[in-house]
Amino acid sequence: MSEAASTRTQIALLPSLAPLLHAWLPRQRWFAGKGHPVTGFSLVSATELLPLDGTGPGLLHLLVDVEQPGLPADAPQDCYQLLLGVRETLPPHLAPALIGHPTDGPLAGRTVYEGLRDRRLAEIVLERLRRPGQLGPLRFARFEGAPTIPGSLVARPLEAEQSNSSLVYGDAYILKFFRRVQPGPNPDLELPLALARAGCDRVPAPVAWYEARPQSGSTPYTLGVLQPFLRGSQDGWQLALDALNKGSSFTAEARALGRVTAEVHTALADELPTVMLRRAQTEHLAAAMNRRLEEAAQAVPALLPYVPRLRTAFDALAELGRDGRAWRAQRVHGDLHLGQTLYGGSRTENEWSVIDFEGEPARPLAERRKPQPPVRDIAGILRSFDYAARTHRPWNPAWAELCRAAYCEGYAEAAGTDPRTEPELLRAYETDKAVYEALYEARHRPDWLPVPMAAIDRLAATP
DSSP: OOHHHHHHHHHHHHHHHHHHHHHHGGGSTTOTTTTSOOOEEEEEEEEEEEOTTSSSOEEEEEEEEEEOTTSOTTSOOEEEEEEEEEESSOOGGGGGGEEEOOSSSTTTTSEEEEGGGOHHHHHHHHHHHHSOEEETTEEEEEOTTOOOOOSOOOEEEOSOOSSEEEEEETTTEEEEEESEEOBBOOHHHHHHHHHHHTTOTTSOOOOEEEEEOOSTTOOOEEEEEEEEOOTTOEEHHHHHHHHHHHTOOOHHHHHHHHHHHHHHHHHHHHHSOOEEEOHHHHHHHHHHHHHHHHHHHHHOGGGGGGHHHHHHHHHHHHHHHHTTOOEEEBOOOSSOOGGGEEESTTSOTTOEEEOOTTOOTTSOHHHHTSOBOTHHHHHHHHHHHHHHHHTSSSOOHHHHHHHHHHHHHHHHHHHSSOGGGSHHHHHHHHHHHHHHHHHHHHHHOGGGTHHHHHHHHHHHTOO
16 A cells, blocks of 8 residues: 555544444543543554455554543543554454444445454564564564463464553563553653563563654654463462461462562563652652542541541651651552462463563543552552452451551561561551542442451541
């Protein structure tokens, strides 16, 4: 297709797809703007990975901005990465992947569907990653020193999709396909690359990745990362639930996870810049926590009676900053919990790995890339033990307390400092996390609201 014809196709493409995307996008689990009307789309880039005018299926890569005026003012612009298959007719096994049939434009009369569900098309993406280089606005890259990616690996999508989509290739590699993207380095590529350079093997090292630079000189979007697939591993959340159901101790695993967390933090601090949080930064941090508490209490009435006592956790942190206390901040995981860990499997038996360094996808990328105290990650794991214990009937708070203590002990063994020796900092971050959890559960899983509320009650009673 000539450049002029390609330009004409792109201009006509999005208007023809817009009616289909209006219906399809809000139904996807990874679509972040649920509950807010979609008022329009704008095309950021369009790339044909397989020609659309061929006799076989075509593959179209799109970056699309979604207009939703009802979103919060500080919410980042929502840009979504789409991989669309195009066929004359859809075979029966791909019927669940159907997006629709454009009635006009360059794809009129053809069938458009979710390309990641088509094994043949998903394997095209891996072929592009095997051969680094440029294709229009897309750039495919390999990690220096990574082993050669073999060909003919069968692709299959992972069904447990959340904020992104994942493809497994032959039980050897897993590709995380970022759905909601922003300009700038994604931490889920940036931090594992730094850890690989530091020689830290607690995180699967990136093998290859791809990005888009829609305009010359613009900041690239990180679009996907290929890493080794740890076949046979079990995620930490399910491992903890199994231990609870069997009535087994989990303290040895918790202590080992504490050591691994400290190793990851140490490697990140060695490889990437660190800063000190002094009075001004600490007051800003505490003010942001107080603001989130007030906003959450307006949305979750159950929080209102606790607000004055919870606020003391943040005020105590600010007071320490005014008294001259300072804390080191560094790059951290940002959304660490048991579900972001893997145990055992092909990496090595009876050891932990840490995955998914994207942080909280709903937050702006610049915020997720800011240095933070390591205790933010620690608080996330401590809250995760509480969550696991609450799923058991009867509730087993003693199990959670033993795990929390063992985790902190393991962290201290590897880091040289126990997070419990700075109770004000730990309490502030645990409180902030519990407030976030209460808001999330009230909005999405009301039956789970008692889980963070039990922590709110405990933290509010802490002197």
